[in-house]
Amino acid sequence: MVRYCRNKVKIAIVGAGPSGVYCAINILQLFKEIDFKDYCLDIFDKGQILRTILPTGNGRCNLTNNIADIKEFASNYPRGEKFLYSLFSRYSNFDAIDFFHSIGIETIVEADGRVFPKLQSSKFVKDKLLDKLNSFSNVRLLNKKINSKDDLKLYDKIIVCCGSRSTKSLIESFSHTCVDFKKALCGLKIENSSIYPKGVSVKSLDGDFIFTKDGVSGPLIFKISSVNAYKNFPYEIDINLFNFEDLIDLSNRFPKKSILNLVANFVPKSLALVLVGSENKKAAEVSKQKLISYSKLHLKVLSCSSMGEIVNAGGVCLKELDKNCKSKISDNLWFCGEIIDIDGFCGGFNLQNCWSSAYVVAFDVVSSIINK
C-alpha cells in the first residue's frame, strides 16, 4: 500500500454495498472532472461487491421513488426526516435517476410512484454500477473485513458505509454512539395466528396486508413494524378494515340477512367468519357497538418475523454528524447509507438514502482534498 500510493491522498471506503459503491463512483468521477490524480481509493468488503443489491425489490430493485417534493419525500422516513431535507436539497431522487440514465439504466415509474430499472433486474443494476466503477483507475477492491479504526491507520480519509448488520462495535471503535439497531419493514408474528385464514390478502382502509403462517405481512404491516421499531413486544395494533357506517347502512337496509354475509361484503369471507365468530345472527339483532367492532381488526404483536425488506432502524447517531455526514468527533471520517440512523418505508426510500448520502459524502471528501 505504502509503495503503491506514495505521496498521494489515501482514501478508504469500508463496505461495497449500494452506498459504498455509489460513493466511490462519485469520488472517482469528481476527481476525473478536475483531472486530479494524486489519490488512491481502496474499497474494503468482507463479502462480494454489491451482493446486497441483488435481493432488493424482490430482484427488481426499487431504485427510488418519484415524489417531487423534498419534504413529502422525507416524510417517508420514520427516523432521519429532518436530516434528509438538506441531503435531498443537494442530491435528490431526480439526480439519482439522471445518474442511472447516464450509465445506461433506463427507468420506469409504477403507478404508486416506485421507480424501477426498465429491465426489472437488480442484477442489471449491479452490473452497470460495476462497469462504471471499473471504468476508472486509481481504485482497488479489497476482500477484507475491517474490525476497527485501527485497521485503517494508513488512510487519510475514511468513509464507513457497511450497512447495519453487526457494525455496532465498528461504529464505537470510531468513538461514535450507535443508536441500537432494531428491525423495521418486517412481517409481524401475532397472538392466536392459527385462527386467521393463512394466505388470505386483505385490502383495508389503512393499506393492504396478508395473513401468514404465524402472523401478518405486506405493505401495511411493514409500515406498522417500521413506525413501531422501538416499541417493546408485545404491543397491540388496530387495523381499520372498512368504514363501519357502510355496514350499519347495509344492516338497516337488509335487517333479515345474516351479519356474516353483510360483513363479507367488505372483507374476504374467511376473515368475516373470524370476526363474526359463532354470533352469526340476523343483522337486526346485532348492536351498533358490535357492528362497529367488526370493522376493526385488533391484533397483539409478539415479534418480528423474517419476511420483508428488513432494514434496520438505528446506527450512527445523527447528532454526531454534520450536514455532509462528516463526523463531528474525528477528523477525516464520514458515514453514509444504512449505517446512519436513518431508515425509510418501502418504496425505494432506503436506497435513495444511500444515493443521496453517498453523493454528499463524495463531494465533501473531494472538496476537503482539493481545497486543502
Ligand SMILES: Cc1cc2nc3c(=O)[nH]c(=O)nc-3n(C[C@H](O)[C@H](O)[C@H](O)COP(=O)(O)OP(=O)(O)OC[C@H]3O[C@@H](n4cnc5c(N)ncnc54)[C@H](O)[C@@H]3O)c2cc1C
Ligand atoms: C430483502 C431486501 C429487499 C430490499 N429492497 C429494497 C428496495 O427495493 N428498495 C430500497 O430502497 N431498499 C431496499 N432494501 C434496503 C436496501 O437494500 C438497504 O437500505 C441498502 O442495501 C443499504 O445499503 P448500504 O450500502 O448502506 O449497506 P449494505 O447494503 O448493508 O452494504 C454494506 C456492505 O458492507 C460490507 N461490510 C459490513 N461490515 C463490514 C466490515 N466490518 N468490513 C468490511 N465490509 C463490511 C457488507 O458485506 C456489505 O457488502 C431491501 C433490503 C432487503 C434486506
